Amino acid sequence: MKTELSFAQTRVLGVCLEKEKTTPDQYPLSVNGITTACNQKSNREPVVSFSEIEVQNTVDELIELRLIAQATDITGRVAKYRHRFSGSQFAAFSFNPQQTAIIAILFLRGPQTPGELRTRTQRLYPFKDVNAVESALDELASDENTAYVVKLPREAGKRESRYAHLFSGEVEISSQPNVSHLSSDGNAKDERIAELEARVDQLSAELQKIKDALDIE
Numbered sequence: 101m102k103t104e105l106s107f108a109q110t111r112v113l114g115v116c117l118e119k120e121k122t123t124p125d126q127y128p129l130s131v132n133g134i135t136t137a138c139n140q141k142s143n144r145e146p147v148v149s150f151s152e153i154e155v156q157n158t159v160d161e162l163i164e165l166r167l168i169a170q171a172t173d174i175t176g177r178v179a180k181y182r183h184r185f186s187g188s189q190f191a192a193f194s195f196n197p198q199q200t201a202i203i204a205i206l207f208l209r210g211p212q213t214p215g216e217l218r219t220r221t222q223r224l225y226p227f228k229d230v231n232a233v234e235s236a237l238d239e240l241a242s243d244e245n246t247a248y249v250v251k252l253p254r255e256a257g258k259r260e261s262r263y264a265h266l267f268s269g270e271v272e273i274s275s276q277p278n279v280s281h282l283s284s285d286g287n288a289k290d291e292r293i294a295e296l297e298a299r300v301d302q303l304s305a306e307l308q309k310i311k312d313a314l315d316i317e
Contacts, residue, residue: 103165104269108158111138111148113167114207116183117200121224128171128180131156143220145209167192198236201225203248206265211252213260237263 105113115137120127129137135155141147150158159181162168169190171180186195186203195203201224202217209220214233227233240249241263250271254261264271 105165105267106158106161107268108150108154109162109165109167110207110265110267111144111150112155112158112162113183113185114204116168116181117185117204118208118224120183120187121201128182130178130180131159132178134159134181143208165192196236197225198227198232199240199248201227202233202236202240203265203267206249206263207267211262211264211271213258213262215260217263 112134115134116127116129119129119133119137126133131152135150135152138144138150138155139148159168163170163181167183167185168181169184171182184191186193186200187197201221204224205212205217205220209216212220214230214237217237218227218230218233221227221233227236237249237251241247241251247266249263249265252262252264252271
């Protein structure tokens with residue numbers, strides 16, 4: 101990667117990639133909308149508490165990097181922004197929808213197993229099975245000179261290795277927590293939790309649409 105992105109920059113980009121697909125009627129996003137999405141308590145790891153000033157500064161940095169642009173087709177007094185990360189002729193990267201969905205979740209949730217990615221990308225791209233996720237991950241990690249993700253060492257007690265993105269530089273592999281006490285159905289529980297989190301996120305988006313329609317703060 102020629103340019104290493106900060107954690108805040110990947111969180112903002114992840115939000116834009118996610119909301120473009122999950123709430124298209126509210127996209128592009130204002131700084132207020134980006135801030136609210138960055139600070140969600142569901143489907144975010146870690147949970148953060150960015151201020152609007154911090155988000156505006158991050159948006160400005162991403163504009164300089166040509167990864168975000170101010171929307172020109174939106175009328176109104178509030179500036180709104182769209183990503184230029186992938187998916188258009190002006191995009192910085194030529195990722196396909198499968199790859200973009202994976203990167204978005206890695207930006208928002210940190211390292212994930214293929215099983216977790218399959219569950220958590222459903223609203224961004226409906227992978228048929230875990231093999232399809234692994235295939236997309238292999239493509240993203242295929243060339244060491246242009247690798248975008250890396251496979252991490254498998255944790256004790258886990259059946260799958262996690263993958264991390266490389267947009268913020270090489271991943272520092274710390275000592276893995278001892279999870280050998282987990283039962284063999286740990287992955288199934290993780291997927292169920294991820295499904296519930298995705299449902300909460302969907303309900304939150306629907307509630308926000310109702311509030312916007314009623315002009316409620």
